[in-house]
Amino acid sequence: MKSLSKILGPFTPLIGVIILLLVWQIAFWVEVVDHVLLPSPTSMFIAVWQGMSGGQLLFDFFRTIERTALSILYAGIIGIPLGIIFGSSVGLYRSVEFVVDFFRSTPASAVFPLFLAISGPGDATKIQVATFGAALVILFNVAYGVMNARKTRLQAAKVMGAPRFRVLTDVMLFESLPQTFVGLRNGVSLALIIVIVAEMFIGSVDGLGHNVLDNQMLFEMPRMYAAIFVAGALGYSFNLLFLLIERRYVHWSGR
Amino acid sequence: MNVSETEQMAEDDTAPSSRAGASSPLSAAGVTGDAHITIRGLSKSFGDAVIYDNFDLDIPRGRFVSVFGPNGCGKSTLINLIAGLIEPDAGTIRFDGKRLRDTNFGYVFQNYREALFPWMRSIDNIRYPLKFRNISRVEQKERVERLVERLGVTIDLNKYPYQMSGGQQQLVSIMRSLVIEPEVLFLDEPFSALDYEMTLFMRDQLQALFMDTKTTMVFVSHDLEEAVYLADDVMLLSRGPAEVADYVNVGIPRPRSAATISDDEFVRVKAHCLEVFQKLVRGT
Ligand SMILES: Nc1ncnc2c1ncn2[C@@H]1O[C@H](COP(=O)(O)OP(=O)(O)OP(=O)(O)O)[C@@H](O)[C@H]1O
Ligand SMILES: [Mg+2]
Numbered sequence: 001m002k003s004l005s006k007i008l009g010p011f012t013p014l015i016g017v018i019i020l021l022l023v024w025q026i027a028f029w030v031e032v033v034d035h036v037l038l039p040s041p042t043s044m045f046i047a048v049w050q051g052m053s054g055g056q057l058l059f060d061f062f063r064t065i066e067r068t069a070l071s072i073l074y075a076g077i078i079g080i081p082l083g084i085i086f087g088s089s090v091g092l093y094r095s096v097e098f099v100v101d102f103f104r105s106t107p108a109s110a111v112f113p114l115f116l117a118i119s120g121p122g123d124a125t126k127i128q129v130a131t132f133g134a135a136l137v138i139l140f141n142v143a144y145g146v147m148n149a150r151k152t153r154l155q156a157a158k159v160m161g162a163p164r165f166r167v168l169t170d171v172m173l174f175e176s177l178p179q180t181f182v183g184l185r186n187g188v189s190l191a192l193i194i195v196i197v198a199e200m201f202i203g204s205v206d207g208l209g210h211n212v213l214d215n216q217m218l219f220e221m222p223r224m225y226a227a228i229f230v231a232g233a234l235g236y237s238f239n240l241l242f243l244l245i246e247r248r249y250v251h252w253s254g255r
Numbered sequence: 256m257n258v259s260e261t262e263q264m265a266e267d268d269t270a271p272s273s274r275a276g277a278s279s280p281l282s283a284a285g286v287t288g289d290a291h292i293t294i295r296g297l298s299k300s301f302g303d304a305v306i307y308d309n310f311d312l313d314i315p316r317g318r319f320v321s322v323f324g325p326n327g328c329g330k331s332t333l334i335n336l337i338a339g340l341i342e343p344d345a346g347t348i349r350f351d352g353k354r355l356r357d358t359n360f361g362y363v364f365q366n367y368r369e370a371l372f373p374w375m376r377s378i379d380n381i382r383y384p385l386k387f388r389n390i391s392r393v394e395q396k397e398r399v400e401r402l403v404e405r406l407g408v409t410i411d412l413n414k415y416p417y418q419m420s421g422g423q424q425q426l427v428s429i430m431r432s433l434v435i436e437p438e439v440l441f442l443d444e445p446f447s448a449l450d451y452e453m454t455l456f457m458r459d460q461l462q463a464l465f466m467d468t469k470t471t472m473v474f475v476s477h478d479l480e481e482a483v484y485l486a487d488d489v490m491l492l493s494r495g496p497a498e499v500a501d502y503v504n505v506g507i508p509r510p511r512s513a514a515t516i517s518d519d520e521f522v523r524v525k526a527h528c529l530e531v532f533q534k535l536v537r538g539t
Contacts, residue, residue, distance in 0.1 A: 153370060153372065162386075252374050
């Protein structure tokens, strides 16, 4: 096995992909499940191609990106400063820890009806719930990162004459960045989940969630699979994007 | 002032026997004429542990003072109190009569890895303390350049700290504390995380720097040889609560070098310090 990964080099991860597609193709040939329920991989890829080259799928794809990106943006704007504030005072953090932890553990889908009742079934509600879920995750991680900031660095800034606020912006912020990125990556995954679920709700007219559900009800299975595939690719890409940003800007992490 | 000085004299008489010419802080301060840092009635406890109880000390100006003592006697606590990193329970600390916040001082931490900012290039680390001193960007740049030139530093300061060796990082850390041209420099075991070769090199860098700037230095070390090698005065601290057990003058001319280690005077001072230290450790 070791020699195999040596031969293939960077292409090693493709093995899993090929195996998955093979198993799928064989299951299709053997007709483990009805062809209507499990179309061939080729028909899915054709549906992806058709949908993404100017079709409904592309439109829904962008709508989902828009909602998720807005949610993570708002969640960051709310979660990062609050995380820094809570994290920089142990007393303050202890006093809100339970509440944050409780809501962080509450499935965001459970608070959906609440937000629906307050804000109605519009676009804003979807973004609100996703923001709510992601902000808590980000807040928690940032606070954790701030609390675990190296004491020596804070002292160093202090003896060099940095005022309290500058210690926060010049040291705390950077010290917490690696953990902040953990929060952002978890947050964006959660935001995407919430957005997709929200798009399946009554009143939704677009987005990948809506696309999946719509095609399922129309029994357009290749299209439904295509939408699921695109949703998966989107989640993966968001994660990868944050990883790349992190490597670029948090270059000192782990060194 | 006069009253407390007399008090201090009285206290020093009760200290363990001192060698001739190397007695109390005051006589040591007398060598150069005046005290730079004046500590009066300093008290500090952690829970039940009394580390300092009504402690008085004068640190003379322009001298290199090594602080040596048993583990946990309060060496770090002393310089952290003086540098304002921890608050005393009681007592006053003055720099030429000024408070700490009106004083330009530098502090070099033992753990350079955790003291430098890894998100900044070394050059920006060095420049950082200047940001809080009303100095134009141009002047900041010039100051760093002047410092680099004076120390004859040849390492590439555009690297990030984590791209450098331990010694280079500690050098950056020392430069960062020097760039503000401090009146006093505190160093808490600055070389203890370095390998032996690097330590020897850094000792001589520090000595050259001291000879060049005559900055008052308070240097904590675990290594008696190092403490004596670098010092004008070695201050031996006792444990619980800490007292100045002895204050030893090291009259060996500078620059000192590897040959100094086998110098008669050096050997004598070191043996004396060791003797006092062993009495302290056995005594408590
Ligand atoms: N923040 C703190 N809380 C409680 N106890 C402390 C604290 N800082 C120091 N101490 C205790 O005070 C005593 C003196 O500590 P200090 O670090 O000053 O010793 P030290 O002389 O520097 O020792 P070492 O040689 O190990 O560096 C020790 O017994 C230590 O356990
Ligand atoms: Mg110490």
